[in-house]
Structure formats: C-alpha cells, structure tokens
Amino acid sequence: MTSVIGANIKRLREERGWSQAHLAREVCRAARVQGDPVGRQEVSRWENGKRKPREWLPFIAAAFGVPVDEVMTPEAPAETPLPTLADFLPGGDPLSPLEVRPGRRIGMGDVGDLQRRVHGLRLADDVLAGGDLIRPALRDLRRAVSLYRESTYSGDVGDQLLCQIGELSQIAGWIASDAGQHDEAERIYRLGISAARQAEDHTLAGNIAGSLAYQFSNTGREAEGVTLAQAALHDAGPDAPAKARALYLDRVAWAHTKAGGTENGQRAMRALGEAGHSLSEVNPGTESPAYLYWVDAGELRVMESRVYTELHKPLRAVPLLREVLGGYDATHTREMALYLSWLAVALADANEPEEAAAVAGRVISISSDVASERTAERVRVILRRLGDYADVPEVAALLAEHQAA
The missing domain is CATH 1.25.40 (Serine Threonine Protein Phosphatase 5, Tetratricopeptide repeat)
Known part of the structure; x- marks a missing residue:
C-alpha cells in the first residue's frame, strides 16, 4: 500500500513534470554523491510504499525545494484536480528493468535500428491496414520492451529507447485499433504514455494519448474521449510544437463532436478554429517531430469536413x-x-x-x-x-x- 511519504513524493514529482529517473538524478545531486546510488527503481519503491527513504528524506525534500515536513505530512483535501495523463498510466510498471539484466550492453546504434523499424512500420501503415500489420507490430513492440528491460545502457540511451518504445506504441496501438482489437490497443497506448512520460517527452505522450482518446470517442466511450483529449492538450501546454498542438486540438474537436449535443458541437468548432491557428504559428525552438509528417492543412480540412458531417451540416x-x-x-x-x-x-x-x-x-x-x-x-x-x-x-x-x- 502506498505510504503517506510515497504519495507525497509521487505528487511533488508529477507537479513538476519529472520522471522517476529525473527525480533520482536530482536526489543524488542534492546529496552530492557520485554514481547512481538512487535510481528510477528505488524511486518507484518509495512511491509504492515498498521501501522507506529514511536517510534520503532530507535530500528528497531539497530536490523538490520544500521542507522535510511537507514530504512527511498527509496532503490536505483539495478540490478535484483536472485530469492529467498520469491518470491513464498502466497498472504496475510494465517497463521496470529487471533486477539482474541478462542482456548485453546496448548503445545509440541499437536505438537507431529500432527507430528505423518504427519509421518503416509507420510508412507501411500509410498503404496497408491493421489486419495486415498487427502481427509484425506486436512482435516489434515486445522486442523493444524486452530490450529495455533486459539490457544495460547509459541514461541517455535509456531515455532514447523509451522514446522509441513510445513511438512504436503509438503506431502499434493505431494498427491494433484499426484491426478491431480495441482492448489490446488500449493496453499498448497506456504503455506508450508511460514510456513517453518517463522519457519526459511530453509532445510524444500527448500524441499517444490523443490516439487513445480518438479510439474512446469512436467505440462508445465518448465522455472518456473528451477527458483524455483535453488532458493531452493541457499536459502538453501552449509551447508544444505547432503540428502537435494542432493535432491535439483536432482530437479535442472530434471528441466533442462524438459526445453530441449543441454545446459540444460549439466546442468542437472552436477547437477546429484553434487547430488551424496553431498550425500556422511558428514557435522558435519547437520544431515539430518527424513522426507528425502527415499533419498539414489538408488533414485539418479532413477533420473539419468529418465534424460537419457528424453535426449534420x-x-x-x-x-x-x-x-x-x-x-x-x-x-x-x-x-x-x-x-x-x-x-x-x-x-x-x-x-x-x-x-x-x-x-x-x-x-x-x-x-x-x-x-x-x-x-x-x-x-x-x-x-x-x-x-x-x-x-x-x-x-x-x-x-x-x-x-x-
């Protein structure tokens, strides 16, 4: 059972948008220790109540910039917060590295190999359907997760590997959904959100969450679709790359459209207008990721026309x-x-x-x-x-x- 301290550590970490690995590095920095005596798994144990931080408590508080008492005292009841992507993470920790890793040490070359496979799968999805691609997609995802859990690597390699698992989860989830395997797709998407958040890639996490929201909206879970699409947009923030923000807003528009009713229809139209505006903006230093190559003005027109169709216009x-x-x-x-x-x-x-x-x-x-x-x-x-x-x-x-x- 999660302890008060564990719950506070998790809350303070998520408020700052930190991954467990990021907090581990900050604690080591606050303690001025060399190496990695505290890692992501140790933080996970603290948060789950499986281990008490004890002597690390002052350094945890220092990493957060709060008094030690704030880490130890139960949080006062507050108003119900807005949903965040943290509410959609998978149960347990499916990306937890093994205690003893039997695999070899890997580097950026291995990450590059996986990146090319992910890109190839994405291009294949442009011309093939889910039923044709579901087997290779699931096979590649299982291999990628095994590589992350069983191999040894540097922190930078681990973060890049998590990003590729996130990208692979997005396209594999999309393929599974297209094949009608919606439960499998949801599991895959939630895994991808977890991987992207651990890698602190908020743009990628929003893209994966938007894909799951789209599935919810199309499979009779319209209210969940609205909640998740809005969480993806909110978590990414106003400084997200132009194509990413336009896509998040597109998902919000579709979620409101499928939810039905006059008010939702008006919200859908507002979101479409904001999506077009976002796509035309240029944010210095926020180049859109390569996997959003397909998001353009034409795609926004497609969504706009679909919304008009659903709204009987x-x-x-x-x-x-x-x-x-x-x-x-x-x-x-x-x-x-x-x-x-x-x-x-x-x-x-x-x-x-x-x-x-x-x-x-x-x-x-x-x-x-x-x-x-x-x-x-x-x-x-x-x-x-x-x-x-x-x-x-x-x-x-x-x-x-x-x-x-």
Missing part, C-alpha cells in the same frame, strides 16, 4: 470532402475509403440519395480487400443511413446487393 461538409478527395493519394486505399464514407453520409443528409449510393458503392468496392475494422464499420454506417431512402431505385439496388454487410 452537409452544405459545409460536401464541398470540403470533394476538395480533399480531389487531390488525395489513391494508393492510401483505407483513408480513401474512409473519406468517401463521410461523403456518402453527407450526401444522404443533403437529400442526394442517388449520388450517395454511387459513392457508397465505391467505398464498398475499394474497401473489400482492406483488412480494417474501421472501414468495415463505416460501410455499416453508410448502409444504415441509406436505409431511409430504400424506395429510391439506386439505393434499393445497393442495399439488395450488400445488405449482408
């Missing part, structure tokens, strides 16, 4: 979707099918059932060989929406052919 959605689809890379089959699916729904909302049926036929045709649960679900959504026009010949023919879907 077809006169705004249809022109935007046509514009996006007119210049879209046809090799990205899954995304093409998804974007066309929103166009089909928007056309139905605009009382254009014949054209909606024609677009729906394209969606079904190009997604028939795509191993994606997301495209399969969108086909079901289209067919349900077109059921209102079952007396229109073009729609009737489509439903007769594909009703089993």
Whole structure:
C-alpha cells in the first residue's frame, strides 16, 4: 500500500513534470554523491510504499525545494484536480528493468535500428491496414520492451529507447485499433504514455494519448474521449510544437463532436478554429517531430469536413470532402475509403440519395480487400443511413446487393 511519504513524493514529482529517473538524478545531486546510488527503481519503491527513504528524506525534500515536513505530512483535501495523463498510466510498471539484466550492453546504434523499424512500420501503415500489420507490430513492440528491460545502457540511451518504445506504441496501438482489437490497443497506448512520460517527452505522450482518446470517442466511450483529449492538450501546454498542438486540438474537436449535443458541437468548432491557428504559428525552438509528417492543412480540412458531417451540416461538409478527395493519394486505399464514407453520409443528409449510393458503392468496392475494422464499420454506417431512402431505385439496388454487410 502506498505510504503517506510515497504519495507525497509521487505528487511533488508529477507537479513538476519529472520522471522517476529525473527525480533520482536530482536526489543524488542534492546529496552530492557520485554514481547512481538512487535510481528510477528505488524511486518507484518509495512511491509504492515498498521501501522507506529514511536517510534520503532530507535530500528528497531539497530536490523538490520544500521542507522535510511537507514530504512527511498527509496532503490536505483539495478540490478535484483536472485530469492529467498520469491518470491513464498502466497498472504496475510494465517497463521496470529487471533486477539482474541478462542482456548485453546496448548503445545509440541499437536505438537507431529500432527507430528505423518504427519509421518503416509507420510508412507501411500509410498503404496497408491493421489486419495486415498487427502481427509484425506486436512482435516489434515486445522486442523493444524486452530490450529495455533486459539490457544495460547509459541514461541517455535509456531515455532514447523509451522514446522509441513510445513511438512504436503509438503506431502499434493505431494498427491494433484499426484491426478491431480495441482492448489490446488500449493496453499498448497506456504503455506508450508511460514510456513517453518517463522519457519526459511530453509532445510524444500527448500524441499517444490523443490516439487513445480518438479510439474512446469512436467505440462508445465518448465522455472518456473528451477527458483524455483535453488532458493531452493541457499536459502538453501552449509551447508544444505547432503540428502537435494542432493535432491535439483536432482530437479535442472530434471528441466533442462524438459526445453530441449543441454545446459540444460549439466546442468542437472552436477547437477546429484553434487547430488551424496553431498550425500556422511558428514557435522558435519547437520544431515539430518527424513522426507528425502527415499533419498539414489538408488533414485539418479532413477533420473539419468529418465534424460537419457528424453535426449534420452537409452544405459545409460536401464541398470540403470533394476538395480533399480531389487531390488525395489513391494508393492510401483505407483513408480513401474512409473519406468517401463521410461523403456518402453527407450526401444522404443533403437529400442526394442517388449520388450517395454511387459513392457508397465505391467505398464498398475499394474497401473489400482492406483488412480494417474501421472501414468495415463505416460501410455499416453508410448502409444504415441509406436505409431511409430504400424506395429510391439506386439505393434499393445497393442495399439488395450488400445488405449482408
């Protein structure tokens, strides 16, 4: 059971945005000791109540810049705080290095090898679906976690390895979600948030959290989607790189859209406006990370058109979707099918059932060989929406052919 001291150490550390490894270094610095007599695992034991800090208490307090009594005294009840990403970490410590590590010592070259594998998987996801990539994605993630837990390395190498585990978790979680394995995807995303936070990469943690929020919003957990999307935006802060902040705001907009209601719709539109503004800003010294290569004005238009579709504003959605689809890379089959699916729904909302049926036929045709649960679900959504026009010949023919879907 977590002790009062352990709870205070964790609270003070998280208030400062420090990882357990960062606190360990600060304690050693305050104690003016050489080497690493206190490491991340020791801090974890203190916080979990498995070991009392005893002689380290004065140095823990000095590291935080607070009196020793503040570390030892129970915290007074306070107002319910805003949710943070710390509320979405996995149970236990799945990234805890083994006490005795049987593996070899690794360096930045090994981290570079993993980085290239992560990037290759991300590029593959542009043209392949979750069902095609789930096995290699999970295999790579298991290997990366084993490498971190079983090998020996310097602190810098460990931090970079955690970042790559975070990036790999984001794309592996996205792949698992696309394959319809939502429980597995959630576990992976939570692991990634933990890795990114331990590496103190707040931009990456926000990206992973936004992906999990997106899944929540699309799988009947709309309230959780709003909470997590807002936590990702809040934790990253106003100085996040332009593309990252735009993406966080996009996730917030989608979460509010799926939550439904007039007020949420208004919040969604405000978030979209802020996303466009953020993308156009240039923050010196905050270059957007390479893994956000796909975030651009076109992607924001896609989200805007989808929000308009969900809010039943077809006169705004249809022109935007046509514009996006007119210049879209046809090799990205899954995304093409998804974007066309929103166009089909928007056309139905605009009382254009014949054209909606024609677009729906394209969606079904190009997604028939795509191993994606997301495209399969969108086909079901289209067919349900077109059921209102079952007396229109073009729609009737489509439903007769594909009703089993």
